[in-house]
Amino acid sequence: MEVVIVPDAQAGGEVIAEAMVALLRRKPDALLGVATGSTPLPVYQALTAKVGAGAVDAGRARICQLDEYVGLPAGHPESYRSVVLREVVEPLGLDQASFMGPNGSADDIPAACVAYDRALTEAGGVDLQLLGIGTDGHIGFNEPCSSLASRTRIKTLTEQTRIDNARFFDGDIDQVPHHVITQGIGTILEARHVVLLATGEGKAEAVAQTVEGPVSALVPASALQLHPHATVVVDEAAAAKLKLADYFRATFAAKPEWQGL
Ligand code: PGA
Numbered sequence: 001m002e003v004v005i006v007p008d009a010q011a012g013g014e015v016i017a018e019a020m021v022a023l024l025r026r027k028p029d030a031l032l033g034v035a036t037g038s039t040p041l042p043v044y045q046a047l048t049a050k051v052g053a054g055a056v057d058a059g060r061a062r063i064c065q066l067d068e069y070v071g072l073p074a075g076h077p078e079s080y081r082s083v084v085l086r087e088v089v090e091p092l093g094l095d096q097a098s099f100m101g102p103n104g105s106a107d108d109i110p111a112a113c114v115a116y117d118r119a120l121t122e123a124g125g126v127d128l129q130l131l132g133i134g135t136d137g138h139i140g141f142n143e144p145c146s147s148l149a150s151r152t153r154i155k156t157l158t159e160q161t162r163i164d165n166a167r168f169f170d171g172d173i174d175q176v177p178h179h180v181i182t183q184g185i186g187t188i189l190e191a192r193h194v195v196l197l198a199t200g201e202g203k204a205e206a207v208a209q210t211v212e213g214p215v216s217a218l219v220p221a222s223a224l225q226l227h228p229h230a231t232v233v234v235d236e237a238a239a240a241k242l243k244l245a246d247y248f249r250a251t252f253a254a255k256p257e258w259q260g261l
Contacts, residue, residue: 001211001224001225001227001230001231001232002230002231002232002248002251002252002261003211003231003232003234003239003242003244003248003252004231004232004233004234004248004252004261005234005235005236005239005242005245005248005249005252006233006234006235006236007235007236008199008235008236009039009042009199009200009235010042010046011235012042012043012197012199012233012234012235013041013042013043013044013045013046013197014042014046015233015261016043016046016130016195016197016233016261017043017046017047017049017050018046018050018260018261019128019193019195019231019260019261020032020043020047020128021047021050021051021055021056022260023127023128023193024056024057024058024061025056027127028057028059028060028061029060029061029062030061030062030127030128031062031063031064031120031123031124031125031126031127032061032062032063032064032126032127032128032130033064033065033066033126033128033129033130033183033191034063034064034065034066034084034088034130035066035130035131035132035140036065036066036067036080036083036084036087036132037132037165039132039133039197039198039199040130040132040197041087043130043197044087044088044091047092048091048092051092051093058092058093058094059093059094060098061092061094061098062098062099062100062123063084063088063089063092063094063098063099063100064099064100064101064120064123064126065080065081065084065099065100065101065102066080066129066131066140066182066183066188067080067102067140067141067180067181067182067183068080068081068101068102068103068104068180068181068182069104069177069179069180070104070105070109070154070177070179070180070181071104071105071177071179072104072105072177073105074105078168078169079104080101080104081101081104084099084101085099100116100119100120100123101116102116102152102181103115103116103181104180104181109154109179109181110153110154112181113151113152113153113154113181114151114152116152116181116183117151117152117183117184117187120152120183120187120190121190125190125191125192126190126191126192127191127192127193128191128192128193128194128195129188129191129193129194129195130195130196130197131188131194131195131196131197131221132196132197132198133196133198133203133206133207133210133221134160134161134164134206135160135164135202135203135205135206136158136160136161136206137206137209137210137218137219137220137221137222138158138161138220138221139185139188139196139220139221139223139224140182140183140184140185140188141155141157141161141180141181141182142155142182142184142185142188142220143155143156143157143158143161143220144158144217144218144219144220145217145218146184146185146217146220147184147185147186147217148185148186148215148217148220148223148226149184149185149186150184150185150186150187151184151186151187152181152182152183152184152187153181153182153184154179154180154181155179155180155181155182156178156179157176157177157178157179157180162176162178185220185223188223189223189224189226189227192229193229193230193231193261194224194227194229194230194231195230195231195232195233195261196210196221196224196230196231196232196233197233197234198232198233198234198235198238199234199235199237199238200235200237200238201237201238201240203234203237203238204237204238204239204240204241205241206219206221207232207234207238207239207241207242208241208242208243209221209222210222210224210225210232211225211232211242211244212242212243212244231261
């Protein structure tokens with residue numbers, strides 16, 4: 001995988017938004033897989049600014065969700081559908097028809113999981129999947145010991161993830177759902193390009209294990225080592241535990257511009 005070390009979260013957002021712009025120039029109806037949480041917000045802000053400035057026409061872009069809480073009432077402001085509409089779909093001026101996600105309030109959750117996994121394939125597959133990483137190494141909501149071959153399915157959140165996400169629910173862990181639907185690791189690995197963004201010292205250990213540790217279900221993000229085109233963008237704080245940081249810096253500095261991310 002390629003590791004790109006940037007000075008700060010803003011710069012990470014810029015670099016990834018630039019890759020999205022390049023993709024949309026190449027393929028105007030690209031399917032962009034988006035992540036939620038705090039980390040990706042600078043990407044969406046940078047992409048919105050670039051589109052607003054006329055860098056690319058994003059009018060035919062398609063957006064898909066990575067995961068969703070189970071059981072939040074439809075329209076709950078912290079459902080990931082609401083978050084993606086608010087942070088990505090509306091700022092880019094896209095209509096809801098260009099947006100797909102799993103139905104976390106379905107009566108039949110297993111069927112909703114299978115339907116979403118199939119819908120991604122039928123849509124032609126994800127062109128670029130943006131990921132954050134949990135402090136426990138999760139991608140999507142594939143918690144430690146998720147099958148590396150997993151498909152979209154229901155998962156139970158760890159206590160740590162519920163603690164991490166309580167800030168979106170007035171700091172009240174009891175409001176954080178226990179269950180989620182997440183694209184599986186096998187599903188994520190089918191995206192043509194996977195881009196993981198991690199910022200802040202709290203992610204440094206998970207990043208080091210993802211990039212330089214063994215491929216292990218204990219660190220779900222380490223499965224990205226098996227992907228032919230995976231890019232890990234980290235700020236200096238999240239890069240702090242990488243042994244090969246200098247090599248990664250030199251590689252990116254010498255990278256031919258035509259190559260993009
Ligand atoms: P965060 O979440 O960006 O809010 O830290 C990352 C994740 O859980 O994937």
